[in-house]
Amino acid sequence: MKAVIITRYGGPEVLEIQELPTPAPAADQVLVQIKASALNRADLLQRQGKYAAPSGSPENIPGLEFAGIVAARGPEARLWHEGQRVFGITGGGAHAEYIVVNERTLAEIPANLSWAEAAAIPEAFVTAHDALWKQAALCPSERVLIHAAGSGVGLAAIQIARAIGAVPFGTSRSLDKLERAKEYGLEAGVDLRVSLNLLTDFTNIETKGNGFDVILDLVGGPYVAADIQVLAMKGRIVLGATVAGTKADFNLGQLLHKRAHIIGTVLRARPLEEKIIATQVFAKEVVPLLAKGTLRPTIDSEYSLSDIRAAHRRLESNDTFGKVVLKIAE
Numbered sequence: 001m002k003a004v005i006i007t008r009y010g011g012p013e014v015l016e017i018q019e020l021p022t023p024a025p026a027a028d029q030v031l032v033q034i035k036a037s038a039l040n041r042a043d044l045l046q047r048q049g050k051y052a053a054p055s056g057s058p059e060n061i062p063g064l065e066f067a068g069i070v071a072a073r074g075p076e077a078r079l080w081h082e083g084q085r086v087f088g089i090t091g092g093g094a095h096a097e098y099i100v101v102n103e104r105t106l107a108e109i110p111a112n113l114s115w116a117e118a119a120a121i122p123e124a125f126v127t128a129h130d131a132l133w134k135q136a137a138l139c140p141s142e143r144v145l146i147h148a149a150g151s152g153v154g155l156a157a158i159q160i161a162r163a164i165g166a167v168p169f170g171t172s173r174s175l176d177k178l179e180r181a182k183e184y185g186l187e188a189g190v191d192l193r194v195s196l197n198l199l200t201d202f203t204n205i206e207t208k209g210n211g212f213d214v215i216l217d218l219v220g221g222p223y224v225a226a227d228i229q230v231l232a233m234k235g236r237i238v239l240g241a242t243v244a245g246t247k248a249d250f251n252l253g254q255l256l257h258k259r260a261h262i263i264g265t266v267l268r269a270r271p272l273e274e275k276i277i278a279t280q281v282f283a284k285e286v287v288p289l290l291a292k293g294t295l296r297p298t299i300d301s302e303y304s305l306s307d308i309r310a311a312h313r314r315l316e317s318n319d320t321f322g323k324v325v326l327k328i329a330e
């Protein structure tokens, strides 16, 4: 099979397409022929040598999500049959023509979704749903603020918030992304390119001074101190990224006074059993809404496997709106 290989740490030029043996499924594993995958920030960091693959995942093949068909089953696999259309998340190795995964980490792709659309879904929607629904316990009519609202996860989170009956607000460093995000249900947004301080006035206007009940922070760094400022009493912050930095300086007194919760989350490094749970919840609660068209993926751009370097450059540009998809087979 062909696979993207990180030949050494560095820029996109270190990526090469190489031939590897196709893996064989053991026990309760399934071999999936990947039709399409998508890129994530973790792939960029892994390529740079800043985010090692979790245990059990290949060190040199990136790719955290895939859509494809069941090509073969291990001797104890019972849930799927050859030819079924499936998608899912994995700790790595999805930027390849084939992958072997545990059969319980798969969900069936609804018939209304193309391969590219299906590939644009798992990481963004599992992350957003898990963060807002499971971890922050977002309730109908609550106000939720989503940083990097035009990101793949951000656009999924806007739609999931609406599906819950909550009211999604967003930030970006691009007014254009905020305008486009309104098509996905964004109530209002603020462009923070000039200053993070603009968030205070925005919050006062949009929440009548009450603050946001939930904040999905997909940026980190100095955004965390701003989050605590604009959080409502008993508010919940779910921190899912550190793209703007790993350090925060904030007033602990404010945290106490607001009786606030800060929750950190990662998906890639979760052990298999937790990935299975996240997949089962996704299959039960999110996939039916994708089948109905209530939720829809956002594709920024599509690249073939041989254009993997260009795909990495596109994601690194920060100009993307939604997901960068990798087309692997017809």
Ligand SMILES: NC(=O)c1ccc[n+]([C@@H]2O[C@H](COP(=O)([O-])OP(=O)(O)OC[C@H]3O[C@@H](n4cnc5c(N)ncnc54)[C@H](OP(=O)(O)O)[C@@H]3O)[C@@H](O)[C@H]2O)c1
Residues within 6 Å of the ligand: 039, 040, 041, 042, 123, 124, 127, 148, 149, 150, 151, 152, 153, 154, 171, 172, 173, 174, 177, 218, 219, 239, 240, 241, 242, 243, 244, 265, 266, 267, 268, 315, 318, 319, 320, 322, 323
């Ligand atoms: N915890 C988890 O389980 C999990 C899972 C998936 C993804 N993530 C993380 O969640 C974030 C969103 O993921 P994604 O795949 O949806 O990302 P994405 O589509 O690549 O979008 C990321 C966006 O973040 C904004 N951004 C980048 N650097 C920034 C900075 N220094 N300050 C402010 N904004 C910045 C940019 O948009 P603007 O134009 O708005 O600035 C960029 O387009 C990523 O950081 C990713 O690593 C976490």
